[in-house]
Amino acid sequence: MTGEFIFWLVVKSVIIAGIAIFFGLLYKGIDRKIVAHMQGRVGPPIRQPFLDVIKLMSKENIVPKHAIKWLFNAAPLICLASSIMLLLYIPIGGFDAILEGHGDLILILYLFAIPSIAMVAGGFASSSPYAAIGAQREVVTMISYELPLAVVIIAIAWKLSGIEGDVFSMAFIASHPIWQNVGILGLIGAIMLLISMVVVAPGELAKIPFDVAEAETEIAGGLTVEYSGRNLAMLYIADGVKIFAFASLVVALFFPYGIASLLSLNGVASIIADFLFFLLKVFLVMFFAVTLIRAGVARFRITQVVTAYWVTITLIALLGLVLLMWDTHFNVRWL
Amino acid sequence: MLETGFGYWDAIAWIVAFIVICIVVYIIRSMGKKEHRKEAEEPFFSGVELPDEKVHVKASNIYWGFIESMKGYYDVMKKMHDGIINNYISWFVFIAVLLLITLFAKEVIP
Numbered sequence: 433m434t435g436e437f438i439f440w441l442v443v444k445s446v447i448i449a450g451i452a453i454f455f456g457l458l459y460k461g462i463d464r465k466i467v468a469h470m471q472g473r474v475g476p477p478i479r480q481p482f483l484d485v486i487k488l489m490s491k492e493n494i495v496p497k498h499a500i501k502w503l504f505n506a507a508p509l510i511c512l513a514s515s516i517m518l519l520l521y522i523p524i525g526g527f528d529a530i531l532e533g534h535g536d537l538i539l540i541l542y543l544f545a546i547p548s549i550a551m552v553a554g555g556f557a558s559s560s561p562y563a564a565i566g567a568q569r570e571v572v573t574m575i576s577y578e579l580p581l582a583v584v585i586i587a588i589a590w591k592l593s594g595i596e597g598d599v600f601s602m603a604f605i606a607s608h609p610i611w612q613n614v615g616i617l618g619l620i621g622a623i624m625l626l627i628s629m630v631v632v633a634p635g636e637l638a639k640i641p642f643d644v645a646e647a648e649t650e651i652a653g654g655l656t657v658e659y660s661g662r663n664l665a666m667l668y669i670a671d672g673v674k675i676f677a678f679a680s681l682v683v684a685l686f687f688p689y690g691i692a693s694l695l696s697l698n699g700v701a702s703i704i705a706d707f708l709f710f711l712l713k714v715f716l717v718m719f720f721a722v723t724l725i726r727a728g729v730a731r732f733r734i735t736q737v738v739t740a741y742w743v744t745i746t747l748i749a750l751l752g753l754v755l756l757m758w759d760t761h762f763n764v765r766w767l
Numbered sequence: 768m769l770e771t772g773f774g775y776w777d778a779i780a781w782i783v784a785f786i787v788i789c790i791v792v793y794i795i796r797s798m799g800k801k802e803h804r805k806e807a808e809e810p811f812f813s814g815v816e817l818p819d820e821k822v823h824v825k826a827s828n829i830y831w832g833f834i835e836s837m838k839g840y841y842d843v844m845k846k847m848h849d850g851i852i853n854n855y856i857s858w859f860v861f862i863a864v865l866l867l868i869t870l871f872a873k874e875v876i877p
Binding site: 442453488516531571572575 | 768773774775776777780781783784785787788789791792793795796798799800801802804828829830831832833835836837
């Protein structure tokens with residue numbers, strides 16, 4: 433590892449932190465606006481999350497008297513930092529990931545667990561019974577969605593393993609879209625994997641109907657009940673960044689297409705067109721995986737979360753995997 | 768670079784980037800208000816005062832939601848783990864036979 437590499441890594445990390453926070457909050461604002469319209473409300477302006485952060489930063493940063501103070505304060509910081517870290521490994525806007533070649537898809541799966549673990553640690557450290565219940569629920573939710581998520585990742589990697597290359601590399605997956613490597617059975621299988629991934633999203637991002645760990649109406653915010661001021665601002669930003677990162681991952685796995693070549697664009701115009709197209713794809717993924725679902729359904733109970741993920745969604749993902757295997761075995765191609 | 772043959776991870780690059788981003792986040796966080804009133808430190812518990820000691824949650828409670836939803840599975844498992852050594856040995860023999868059949872069926876059956 434050279435000094436030059438480290439210098440550019442530092443510079444790019446700072447830039448990506450800025451991009452992640454800006455787009456995280458922007459998409460959060462869009463999500464809130466659309467949900468409000470779906471529910472017949474005017475809703476807050478799209479810039480509201482930025483205003484919320486500014487307001488939170490000016491509020492008291494209360495630490496409960498029996499809390500483990502260092503862990504309580506460190507958890508939001510680690511949660512946000514690890515959420516931003518995700519974007520160093522995921523291709524954004526038609527470019528390779530900043531740390532491409534330095535970490536693969538399996539690493540991204542593990543990195544997605546860190547923000548949740550940080551929140552669990554912060555919840556347990558806050559000495560509140562509500563937060564403790566929220567932390568328990570977050571652990572159970574994590575156990576639940578990891579299985580179908582792992583099945584989806586393995587299925588895609590297995591299907592691409594027939595092609596020469598590093599199947600867990602994000603650049604390799606992005607340059608070999610799964611839709612171009614399947615027949616009829618494989619297409620149905622890939623759609624089932626996409627559905628599983630879309631349903632995993634609200635669990636991973638603690639959104640309705642899988643937001644049992646926060647559940648404002650039952651446990652007053654659960655994990656975040658004791659957080660306020662700048663600590664809550666960090667968790668608030670992390671929430672937006674995670675949405676952006678997860679939607680970017682879905683785009684990289686399932687829709688890694690650019691638009692510049694289709695429009696015969698070159699140079700700067702092609703970069704801008706691809707980046708804008710990427711933002712549109714991220715918005716569409718967020719809309720179907722988060723906004724639409726959270727506006728349309730009610731919250732599950734914790735036992736229903738486990739059953740939904742371990743039985744229903746895992747079965748759908750496994751069936752998708754089996755169809756991809758049959759697709760390779762029987763090799764049914766398009767007419 | 769750590770490599771397993773399938774996956775890879777450059778831990779040094781991860782640590783460098785993580786430290787840089789932690790510093791950025793720390794700077795943003797330090798722009799916020801630090802102080803708070805002493806009387807606001809009481810944890811929220813719907814207006815009820817919490818006992819003056821740390822609130823602990825037993826480790827057995829952590830997986831409650833999981834165990835509750837998988838009750839059918841755990842009931843069967845608990846029944847099987849009855850503490851009678853003869854039953855454990857029977858299971859061991861049964862599984863060993865199944866494995867042997869699976870491994871050598873092709874060679875034994877014409």
